[in-house]
Amino acid sequence: MTPLTDKAPKFTRDLPEARRKQLIEATARSLARHGMEGTTVRVVAAEAGVSPGLVRHHFAGMHDLIAETYRWTGKEVDRALRASLAAAEQTPEAQLRAFVDSSFSEPMLDTDLLGVWLTFWSLTRTDPEIHAIHGKVYAGYRRRLEELIRELAVERKLKVDARVASLAFTALLDGLWLEHCLDASTFTAREAAMIAHDWVDNLIAGRFLAGAKQALSA
Amino acid sequence: MTPLTDKAPKFTRDLPEARRKQLIEATARSLARHGMEGTTVRVVAAEAGVSPGLVRHHFAGMHDLIAETYRWTGKEVDRALRASLAAAEQTPEAQLRAFVDSSFSEPMLDTDLLGVWLTFWSLTRTDPEIHAIHGKVYAGYRRRLEELIRELAVERKLKVDARVASLAFTALLDGLWLEHCLDASTFTAREAAMIAHDWVDNLIAGRFLAGAKQALSA
DNA sequence: TTGTGTATTATACAATCGTAAAATAATGAT
DNA sequence: ATCATTATTTTACGATTGTATAATACACAA
Numbered sequence: 207m208t209p210l211t212d213k214a215p216k217f218t219r220d221l222p223e224a225r226r227k228q229l230i231e232a233t234a235r236s237l238a239r240h241g242m243e244g245t246t247v248r249v250v251a252a253e254a255g256v257s258p259g260l261v262r263h264h265f266a267g268m269h270d271l272i273a274e275t276y277r278w279t280g281k282e283v284d285r286a287l288r289a290s291l292a293a294a295e296q297t298p299e300a301q302l303r304a305f306v307d308s309s310f311s312e313p314m315l316d317t318d319l320l321g322v323w324l325t326f327w328s329l330t331r332t333d334p335e336i337h338a339i340h341g342k343v344y345a346g347y348r349r350r351l352e353e354l355i356r357e358l359a360v361e362r363k364l365k366v367d368a369r370v371a372s373l374a375f376t377a378l379l380d381g382l383w384l385e386h387c388l389d390a391s392t393f394t395a396r397e398a399a400m401i402a403h404d405w406v407d408n409l410i411a412g413r414f415l416a417g418a419k420q421a422l423s424a
Numbered sequence: 425m426t427p428l429t430d431k432a433p434k435f436t437r438d439l440p441e442a443r444r445k446q447l448i449e450a451t452a453r454s455l456a457r458h459g460m461e462g463t464t465v466r467v468v469a470a471e472a473g474v475s476p477g478l479v480r481h482h483f484a485g486m487h488d489l490i491a492e493t494y495r496w497t498g499k500e501v502d503r504a505l506r507a508s509l510a511a512a513e514q515t516p517e518a519q520l521r522a523f524v525d526s527s528f529s530e531p532m533l534d535t536d537l538l539g540v541w542l543t544f545w546s547l548t549r550t551d552p553e554i555h556a557i558h559g560k561v562y563a564g565y566r567r568r569l570e571e572l573i574r575e576l577a578v579e580r581k582l583k584v585d586a587r588v589a590s591l592a593f594t595a596l597l598d599g600l601w602l603e604h605c606l607d608a609s610t611f612t613a614r615e616a617a618m619i620a621h622d623w624v625d626n627l628i629a630g631r632f633l634a635g636a637k638q639a640l641s642a
Numbered sequence: 643t644t645g646t647g648t649a650t651t652a653t654a655c656a657a658t659c660g661t662a663a664a665a666t667a668a669t670g671a672t
Numbered sequence: 673a674t675c676a677t678t679a680t681t682t683t684a685c686g687a688t689t690g691t692a693t694a695a696t697a698c699a700c701a702a
Contacts, residue, residue: 219668219679241550243461247660257681259662264679268660321549328542330606331535332459341607348610373603373611374619378592381599385591388548389559392566393591401592404633408626415622437649437698465690475651476690482649486690 217256226264226274228254233275238318242325245272273335276326279319280343286313298358299410302375305351306402309379310386310395320387348372355409364412371414378405435474444482444492446472451493456536460543463490491553494544497537498561504531516576517628520593523569524620527597528604528613538605566590573627582630589632596623 220228232254236245247268251258265271287308294304308314329336352372359366382398408414438446450472454463465486469476483489508526512518526532547554570590577584600616626632 215668216666217668217680222679225679239550241460241546244550246658248658258660259682260680262661317549321546324542324546324549327602327606328459328539328546331539331542332457332462337607344603344607344610370611370615370619373615374596374600374622377599377603377616377619378596379599380602381595381597382592384545384598384602385562385595388545389555389562392562393588397588397591398595400633401588401595404592407635408631411631413626413629413631415618417625433698434696435650435698440649443649464688466688477651477653477692478649480691 230275230278237325238321276339310399317387448493448496455543456539494557516572519572528617535605
């Protein structure tokens with residue numbers, strides 16, 4: 207049974223880049239399934255199918271791996287969003303609609319993503335490095351929305367504070383996304399999308415903060 | 425220096441109820457400051473000024489203490505909200521406005537509260553007991569809002585789906601609250617309140633899901 | 643003042659954590 | 673075919689985790 211001449215490798219080597227990616231993806235899966243406390247060096251290694259020691263060979267430590275996983279997840283979400291927008295019609299409204307639709311369909315609806323995101327939000331409060339990453343991720347996230355709303359305002363000749371509108375929009379999307387993923391039994395992804403589209407309807411109709419201008423200087 | 429007749433007690437006894445409350449509050453502070461991973465039996469005990477062993481004397485275990493802290497925090501938030509509503513005018517609109525205002529002022533704005541809440545949200549995904557508590561807390565939370573919107577609709581003769589409207593409202597509030605507490609530099613609590621009040625404005629004007637009825641049955 | 647209950651502390655223990663170091667072996671170059 | 677590189681595994685260590693148990697001593701009743 208034991209091969210004499212032919213030897214089966216005990217493990218296969220991989221390029222550092224590829225291995226790092228595998229470990230990052232394993233970390234994301236672990237964070238989603240077991241949370242922060244359940245995500246240990248050994249669990250991640252087992253999930254990736256490698257030995258625990260390999261983690262410290264490719265990353266400075268567990269903390270570094272977590273931070274790197276945040277950066278990767280952020281880029282992944284950004285990539286999915288960007289792809290949806292690219293596939294849609296290149297008008298401000300169509301882009302906003304595409305943003306809504308992709309926010310409430312795969313792979314965004316993956317409840318695992320929320321698990322990962324929640325631990326990052328939680329870490330944001332205590333960890334300065336994670337906090338910095340969070341700032342960058344959300345800055346890009348909102349900058350794009352703000353720009354879309356600004357273009358929409360010009361196109362439709364609307365008087366809207368693009369910054370505040372983008373804040374309201376992201377808050378609504380995040381809130382809907384959060385609560386749907388937390389407990390999908392309360393409302394469907396379709397209802398969430400409907401609510402968000404309705405917000406866009408009102409924005410286009412010039413009904414966002416239409417009568418509250420004086421509240422700003424009050 | 426050492427007192428001969430007068431003896432200083434090494435510790436003071438307390439009623440189980442009082443001690444449990446102290447430990448729960450210490451747990452909340454620890455969750456806010458150090459997150460889930462940093463909240464250990466010893467840290468909580470130190471925060472409460474008692475010995476680590478006392479935790480297991482009053483609670484079945486660390487997990488039980490966390491769950492109990494969720495129940496307590498949920499009631500505490502509910503109490504603060506209820507007090508604000510009671511102090512406000514007893515009309516549906518005034519009640520909704522009070523709900524908004526108290527959501528973006530002390531003690532709700534306490535960034536520590538978000539820290540606690542985030543760990544609970546995170547636990548909701550993996551822990552069945554925490555998930556059940558979450559369901560109860562949010563059910564009451566939304567039931568009150570749904571009822572207020574229903575009353576508002578009757579009073580103003582509006583055709584609104586109170587259930588969906590309450591979902592949108594809580595999502596907007598939670599999203600604004602979450603993102604403001606995560607990074608207070610992006611927008612102020614006042615702006616958050618302004619956005620939420622604007623949503624109420626549009627609701628009263630009958631502009632919530634005004635043109636999307638057919639989308640429901642599509 | 644002397645007991646009695648039990649809240650509280652003190653100590654101990656097995657399990658698991660992140661990390662460090664050495665041993666091994668797969669892979670490409672010579 | 674042999675070597676050198678280094679990705680990977682293996683083993684080990686100190687620190688910390690939650691929990692269990694025993695010892696202590698506060699508070700109250702008699």
